[in-house]
Amino acid sequence: MMTSVEEHRAQIAALLAPALLVAEESDDLPLLDALGRVTSAEVLSPVDLPLFRNSQMDGFAVNSADLGTIPVELPVVGDLPAGPSSPAPLVRGTAIRIMTGAVVPDGADCVVPVEDVSLAENTEHGGGAVTILRGRSPGEFVRNRASDLAAGDRLLPAGLALAPRHLAAAAAAGITTIAVRKRVRVAVISTGSELVAPGETTSSGQIFDSNLVALSAAVIEAGAELVLAERSDDEPETFGDILHRATALADLVITSGGISEGAYEVVRDVLEPLGATVGHVAMQPGGPQATALIDGVPVLSFPGNPVSTQVSFVVFARPLLLAAAGTPQVAVNALPSAGDLTSISGKRQFLRGRITDDGVEPVSSASSHLVAGMARADLLIDIPAETTMVRAGDNVRVWLL
Secondary structure (H helix, E strand, C coil), rough: CCCCCHHHHHHHHHHHHHHHHHCEEEEEEHHHHHCCCECCCCEEECEEEEEEEECCCEEEECHHHHHHCEEEEEEEEEEECCCCCCCCCCCCCCEEEECCCCCCCCCCCCEEHHHHHHECCCCCCCCEEEECCCCCEEECCCEEECCCCCCCEEEEEECCCCCHHHHHHHHHHCEEEEEECCCEEEEEEECCCCCCCCCCCCCCCCCEECHHHHHHHHHHHHEEEEEEEEECCHHHHHHHHHHHHHHHHEEEEECCCCCCCCCCCCCHHHHHCCCEEEEEEEEEECEEEEEEEEEEEEEEEEEECCCHHHHHHHHHHHHHHHHHHCCHHHHEEEEEECCCCCCCCEEEEEEEEEEEEEEEEECCCCCCCHHHHHHHCCEEEHHHCCCCCCCCCCEEEEEEC
């Protein structure tokens, strides 16, 4: 008797639950290494932002009370570039030339931009006079200390996927490392004596291995750490050796191929005596499925046909890895079908499809070897096992790829 997709999803979730707990632990990483990672705790600012009262513009620091009559001429008594400084307080009735980012002296409550003044010919480097052509109110073009954030306030929340703007805020607060969720360590093993690496020379009966690349990339995209990616032939000794190394490195092992009911099914031959559950799920593609716990490490075994492998990952592994990483789930939506669709009774179909102006439509047949058709797809069209016909305009469930 075949297992339903939801039953198999529940079994995998239970099997992986202890291993995925590693993601609740923290890594303290330098800022650039933390890019794209998810914060494990909120980050508090250790300092006020800005650190001190500074000028928003190039211009002249003045006291607004001296601007009652416009235009007004004020003597320029100093020059303040950005950089280390402890300026003396501004004397009423005077102005200090100031650059963007420079410390605003006590006694000055606004900055008049250079566009709003007229300079005497001899005004340079803190001398001469300036004529203010436009009045300003207290606080204009002055960045007050802690106007962005006060020391002790939350700078970044927990559960945040760190983008460059977040790292910039941390750097501005003088922070050098951020605590992020640990990544689940995943090993990928692609099996089949017929497989050769892309770029190698094939002989009769051999094909290029797309599963190793597909699963490795999918693991990384789902927020996990790829710790091993190797190809095995159909010799049990070869697969067993790679599996042993994989379980020593990883929190989860994912394999492709070798679990059908024929001969030379290397994954089945090695795992079944070790207690693996090997069977069929009522879905197409992706019917053959296996799970095991080897050396305390969960193993998910997907069928070897390339589309079956990719669909299996999307349906069974991706949601769990995304949740462990703390990143948003890929949307599963309901959209109208652009045309009539037929399906096999008793098996849940995952058709490769795309979005059109009229709804969703398949981009290839249901065959599980059509990797080019998979590449053209934006989504999987999910047709329930009990449904044999979908009419144009009917809503169907779709999994975005």
